[in-house]
Amino acid sequence: MALSGLEIYKQLPKTNCKECGFPTCLAFAMKLAQKGTELSKCPYVTDETRAALDSAAAPPIRLVSIGVGDRAVAVGNETVLFRHERMFVHPPALMVRVADDADDLTEKARLAGGYSVERVGIVLTLGGVVVENHSGDATVFLKAVETVRAEAPGTPIVLMSADPTAVEAALGVVGAERPLIHAATASNWEAFAALAKQHSCPLTIRAESIEGLAELSAQVTGAGVEDIVLDPSPTGIGGSLALFTQLRRLALKKNCRPLGYPIIAFTGAESPEEEAIASALAIAKYAGVIVLDHADPALFYTLLTLRQNMYTDPQKPIQVEPKLYTVGTPGPDSPLLITTNFSLTYFSVSGEVESSGKPCWLLVADADGLSVLTSWAAGKFDALTIAKTVKESGLENELNHRKLVIPGHVASLSGEVEEELAGWQILVGPRDAVEIPSYLKTVWSAA
């Protein structure tokens, strides 16, 4: 939680010496609170004050990055409990766990590293591969890490082993790539903390109680580790929800420094449905890293879509530019459809028009980035807006016909639009984009 100017002022010398360049200590404190100057400008501030102010200025949940280069992921630095309060900022990294002695290691690593899917114009990928020292053998682990590195180039790696020697050997290969180490516990933290510090890697700490986690956090921080990920090792989805909620609240509401780090969730389950549910809960409620066991594109796509939904800015929907779009090469006799500039709406409609094989004019109205139904309810997509969009498009000179297809959800507007657009015939299209191809084949052709 950031400090106010007055709280900072209390910690300053209050001598008004002006050496910082400000007329008074209070003015300097106010500027500091707005992050408009540096504490180092004050020559008289004590080390103790500096430490206190630095720690107060740090975000309540530390931003931790895993991996290097284009595929690196950064998680944490969240500031709210509910997305409607502001927004969730750093989407959790979805990772796939592979066992170091599994037959499908290569295949899974390749799939996780190479998977990508486009949704509403945005390319989504997975966040990494978790290599688990399932064999308990350091040599097998090392070989598996080498395989994953080769099969999933650039993808962040999690080194998962209870054996510091095995992790040390693996760090010899990927130590420069900021792998996440999993996990330091009360019994082995010294060796893991030393490795994390030596290689500047993020370190997971694992304990079976919140107190245990906080203690461990203080210990590894004392040993010089800065980037920490928390594994509260929950049992079941109910326990997981309660623990993750408590950790998030402690960080945000109590400014509990030892617990101000992102959380890792293991959501593996027997069926893809159960794994999807556990992961969905972790996406909605507070995980920073989510580790999957099923390497299944259907699961990836479902969860990446959910993550995109939950991490969208609630005040600012994903939008496309309102203008005239063409699908294929439409001519003067091609159909004209109108919709709104909500990105999902646009991509759904244009995708379906494209799959119909019929070239079309697709007019996208400025509806504040809302969907058809929402913008209609909010009065942003009414007869006037539709008429204005058509007139401003200049299409009247391009088309041989005067037929406009409006979305089925605003069928009730057709009369009004006809009044606003003299000489035009208003056709009511389907409610759902998926019905557009059959609409164009049947209704439009007959119209």
Place this chain on the structure above:
Amino acid sequence: MTIEIPKEKWPGAVREVTLGAVDGGGTRTSTVTVGGQGSLPFLHFEAGMPNRPAVAVEVVDMRPEDWSPELKDAWGDLLGDPAAWAAKAVELGADLIALKLRSCHPDQGDCGPEAAVAVVKGVLAAVGVPLIVYGPGTADKDNEVLVAVAEATKGERIALANCDEKNYRTIVAAALGNGHLVIAQTPIDVNLAKQLNILISDMGLPLDRVLVDPTTGALGYGLEYTYSVMERLRLAALMGDAMTQQPMICTVGEEAWRQKESRAPTGVPDDWGDFGVRSVLWETTTAATLTQAGADIVVLRHPRSVAAVKRAIAGLMDQAVEAGTVTAVSAS
């Protein structure tokens, strides 16, 4: 190191609503009570959750030819037989049956109220669980059919749906006079939801006979709007705003199975994965996410979703797992 777990002490709670009746005109063998919680979903370390969220299975009174092939495969011949379909759904774990009177729609056969009543009675006879009855979804026909059903099933505590700002007078009157409940539906908006509850309450229907449908957006198709509106409604309820304290119902199946992801087995990117897996995940994931926002009833379509969501709810209701004192190891 001692750490005090931050607990919220909310002044308000969600109202308890009971669907179905075993006596006084009701012929159900069991009832379903939802709501009553004084904390956010499944946080048992706070005020807790006396009733678990319920799963309703959607049954249609005619064979839904436009349904996804995955759903048609799952239910097979049962799709043409609402009573047998409902009985099978209960066998698979349905806490409630959500019966949709689609054949009354002017474009789907335009059946009259007598036919609708016969279907409802058939399903009531086939199952012992409570019913939600949805009209065909057009204003005039909804009124005609739902009023007839309400009168013919007096005392059953059926939830009549949907009750919206246009038809609420008719539907609420039918519920009032015949001992039923209503589902108050508004389009993804906190204030509209509140306002409709006020209008319904002003007509004299006790609020323990009102469920709220905040309008469901499916995964990838507006889920986040529904999620945040529900979360805000639930927080308002816990803060003590009496007109937001209704249990919430989400028509997950209808929305999730309308989308390309759950309807198109072919002609979609390979990265979407296997159709059979993806289509069911679309529904399951939408449902699970909305239970986090406060859904008290989810209406589902696919048997595998029903099983998975029921298991998940059981896991989330398991209070034996005391937060902070767990012993198992996540990494094994």
